[in-house]
Amino acid sequence: MDKNKYEQSIQNNKILIEQAPTAIAMLDKNMRYIAVSKRWVADYKMEGKEIIGRSHYDIFPEIGEEWKANHLKCLEGAIDICEEAPFKRADGSIQWIYWDVRPWYIAEGEVGGLLMHTGDITPLKEKERERTRMLEILDKTYKEARIGTWEVNLLTNEVIWSDIVSEIHGVPKNYKPNLETAMNFYKEGESRETIRVAVENAILYGTPYNLEVELETARGDSLWVRTVGNGEFVDGKCVSLIGIFQDINEKKLSEHTLSKANAELEAIFNSKTVAIITTNDKGTINHFNHGAEILLGYSASEMVGVNKPDIYTSKDEFLRFTKDIAKKYDKDPLDFNPLLELAQRNEYDVREWVYRRKDGSTFPVQATLSAIKNKQGELIGYLNVSSDISERKQVEIELLRKNQVLNFAENLTMIGNWQWNTLTNDVKWSANLYKIFGLDENVAGLTYETYFSFVHPDDKNMVTEHVQLGFQNKNFPDLLHRIQLRDGSVKTIQLVAEVMTNDVGEVIELVGACQDVSEQRMAELKFRGLLESAPDAMVIVNEQGKIHLINKQAEKLFGYKAMELMGKSVEILIPDGFAAKHRAHRTGYFANPKTREMGDGKELFGVNKTGDLIPIQISLSPLKTEEGILVSSAIRDITSQKMAERKILEAKEKLEIFSNKLVVQNVQLADFNQITSHNLRAPVANLNSLLGFYNQAINEEERVFLFQKFEKVIHHLTLTLNTLVEALKTKNENSKEVMEEVVFDEIMNKTKDILSGEILKTGAIIRYDFSKLSNISYNRIYLDSIFLNLIGNALKYKSPDRVPEIYIETGIENGKKILKVSDNGLGINLERHGHKLFGLNKVFHRHPDAKGVGLFLTKIQVEAMGGSISAASEVNVGSTFKVNFN
Structure with missing residues (x-):
């Protein structure tokens, strides 16, 4: 092509491109701009920039390698078209564009560069996103608006409700109403009559209706609904009604609330205590309410359209206001309009002003200044809402004075107060709190961690x-803990706090106080030590009968933790039937407090946490304290004494019963005559004597001494009685009537439990094998006794030279069920003692506990069940006892 023609062609193309209404750019082979349209400049925000001759990639450094590769393909003859794609600009913004990139040619087959035709579709994408968002909102609104459909077939009287309509009526989804039952859901009276007339007009005349009426649901709830209906006609006759149904209860309630709010707003606007003043954009007052008239002494007619706010404000006040607003927004206060600045920023200002009344007197107010704009956002004036704070200022002065007194009181009582903003973690301490923690008041940047760093290492987990519980429960009970100062000294502080929450219940602040109670704590610990060292349960109450303090013995006796009883009425520890009388006795005691026993010989009972009664003795002692008179109650559990008394009485009753029975069965007891005369009559006489002494005892020391005697006599007597009773029962009762299926493992485990102390003491090794015979039909009591006697003897008569080993096994021999118990103990000389092995009171070793009863009783029990017992033994080797059960 001729060079001149080529250049002329290029020039013409440039002119066409520059005037093009769309975004077009022409680039050479090196991707440098030859021409761009005005729309290109506008779309890509290049106004005022030099573009022609510059590289496309310099202009758009954000272009990635993928696009560059596509450009190279286009320079080789390819065409790149894209309907939409995001283009991330260097400033981080996203621009949506479409493009058509293709080569332009110098001559056939020779590419001169690229033509880029693009379009900015960002507004379209934004509209598309907005439309999508609106559709989502509409869909959600439809679901949340609780709108349902309904239909009435007038030919069949069938009513069809959508799920939401059924839900509004409070009935199941499968509920099938008719027209009459549907009408009865409307509230009787105006609402039901209104809907009845509307339905009749729709059926007769085809009149549609749109009503707001009240409904009573199946659950009995009353709510407002909107019902819209219209008739469908065939050949001039209404055959069905269709419509929609909506729950508008919240809307109606909101309308009521709005009406109430409007009334309240009207009341505020006409308030006599709040001045509401508005001005136009020039500053001239155009509204002056009754409250402003009362506060400032001017009438509305004197102010509206005539004066500006400077009639009741001073120049100094307005200058201060101007400087503050200018500083806030980093402006020069000279030639600066603070009201206009607030209006432009859609901000408002709240501060204290000093107003001047018509009579020249001044008074402090709190004023809120804000701009008034029309619907187009244009400034049309300013609003000033002010209230007289003279009383509040007086209160603040008084509060300041009280704070000074409080600081003085804090110094005297070693108390410091604090505030903790939990959202920002900012902490404020009073001057005295700095002193308590040994910190300089100039230390700034206090946080919760500052306080926590002082907590004693042993108390950190507790704190x-x-x-954490305080945050969780929105409550902060008093806490006593230690702190360790920077010099290593330790103090005890009492921490109290109040938890502040916002409208949604989130903890936003804690305020409280700390008191140095180190000296009090030392005294308390000393007193607590004395209290805990007391052998009895101690309960200390005040004049109101509230529990002040208890010791560990009291916790153990009554089953409560100390914190469960603190501050509770002492009657919580007294049975219900005695509580009323105790209150009267308590009042009488505080009228004349002195140290004395409680109850005057009567039986006294306490009640523990589980409701069980406890027999007790109580001693009362008054304590004079700064808080008034406290009463210390020493409480002793006398359950064991009562049990001992009952045992004595029971033993006496048993003796009388058995004595009578022995007289009746004298013939059968010939073999036991010597035991009866020696082992029974003497202890009975001894017991009767002891009982007489016990009844005549004058103090606790004598009773304790007599109880020790009782224990020894009762022990021997019980052993003899049990022997007699069991022997008699064995000979005279049909023991086979109490047969049951007994598992040997269970009997063995029970025996080991009973003999556990002796097993541990001797280190005995016990092995057993019940695999050949695991259970048997037998008298359980007898089998318990057999195991206990045979294994107990094996432990009792162990060899001192070796650890006792006992082996028990069951099985079947010659068709008979058998039990064998073998040991490695002292053994028995059967040649010498075999004939009396199972005799009563026959002993073969000098053991202090040997009575000669166990084997006798075992033989009697085995034979009573139709069995037999035999023994094989060798001195210093061991013994084996074999029981044939049948």
Whole structure:
């Protein structure tokens, strides 16, 4: 092509491109701009920039390698078309564009560069996103608006409700109403009559209706609904009604609330205590309410359209206001309009002003200044809402004075107060709190961690758990813990706090106080030590009968933790039937407090946490304290004494019963005559004597001494009685009537439990094998006794030279069920003692506990069940006892 023609062609193309209404750019082979349209400049925000001759990639450094590769393909003859794609600009913004990139040619087959035709579709994408968002909102609104459909077939009287209509009526989804039952859901009276007339007009005349009426649901709830209906006609006759149904209860309630709010707003606007003043954009007052008239002494007619706010404000006040607003927004206060600045920023200002009344007197107010704009956002004036704070200022002055007194009181009582903003973690301490913690008041940047760093290492977990529970429960009980100062000294502080929450219940602040109670704590610990060292349960109450303190013995006796009883009425520890009388006795005691026993010989009972009665003795002692008179109650559990008394009485009753029975069965007891005369009559006489002494005892020391005697006599007597009773029962009762299926493992485990102390003491090794015979039909009591006697003897008569080993096994021999118990103990000389092995009171070793009863009783029991017992033994080797059960 001729060079001149080529250049002329290029020039013409440039002119066409520059005037093109769309975004077009022409680039050479090196991707440098030859021409761009005005729309290109506008779309890509290049106004005022030099573009022609510059590289496309310099202009758009954000272009990635993928696009560059596509451009190279286009320079080789390819065409790149894209309907939409995001283009991330260097400033981080996203621009949506479409493009058509293709080569332009110098001559056939020779590419001169690229033509880029693009379009900015960002507004379209934004509209598309907005439309999608609106559709989502509409869909959600439809679901949340609780709108349902309904239909009435007038030919069949069938009513069809959508799920939401059924839900509004409070009935199941499968509920099938008719027209009459549907009408009865409307509230009787105006609402039901209104809907009845509307339905009749729709059926007769085809009149559609749109009503707001009240409904009573199946659950009995009353709510407002909107019902819209219209008739469908065939040949001039209404055959069906269709419509929609909506729950508008919240809307109606909101309308009521709005009406109430409007009334309240009207009341505020006409308030006599709040001045509401508005001005136009020039500053001239155009509204002056009754409250402003009362506060400032001017009438509305004197102010509206005539004066500006400077009639009741001073120049100094307005200059201060101007400087503050200018500083806030980093402006020069000279030639600066603070009201206009607030209006442009859609901000408002709240501060204290000093107003001047018509009579020249001044008074402090709190004023809120804000701009008034029309619907187009244009400034049309300013609003000033002010209230007289003279009383509040007086209160603040008084509060300041009280704070000074409080600081003085804090110094005297070693108390410091604090505030903790939990959202920002900012902490404020009073001056005295700095002193308590040994910190300089100039230390800034206090946080919760500052306080926590002082907590004694041993108390950190306790404090952390306490604070966490405080946040969780929105309550902060008093906490006593130690702190360790920077010099290593330790103090005890009492921490109290109040938890502040916002409207949604989130903890936003804690305020409280700390008191140095180190000296009090030392005294308390000393007193607590004395209290805990007391052998009895101690309960200390005040004049109101509230529990002040208890010791560990009291916790153990009554089953409560100390914190469960603190501050509770002492009657919580007294049975219900005695509580009323105790209150009267308590009042009488505080009228004349002195140290004395409680109850005057009467039986006294306490009640523990589980409701069980406890027999007790109580001693009362008054304590004079700064808080008034406290009463210390020493409480002793006398359950064991009562049980001992009952045992004595029971033993006496048993003796009388058995004595009578022995007289009746004298013939059968010939073999036991010597035992009866020696082992029974003497202890009975001894017991009767002891009982007489016990009844005549004058103090606790004598009773304790007599109880020790009782224990020895009762022990021997019980052993003899049990022997007699069991022997008699064995000979005279049909023991086979109490047969049951007994598992040997269970009997063995029970025996080991009973003999556990002796097993541990001797280190005995016990092995057993019940695999050949695991259970048997037998008298359980007898089998318990057999195991206990045979294994107990094996432990009792162990060899001192070796660890006792006992082996028990069951099985079947010659068709008979058998039990064998073998040991490695002292053994028995059967040649010498075999004939009396199972005799009563026959002993073969000098053991202090040997009575000669166990084997006798075992033989009697085995034979009573139709069995037999035999023994094989060798001195210093061991013994084996074999029981044939049948």
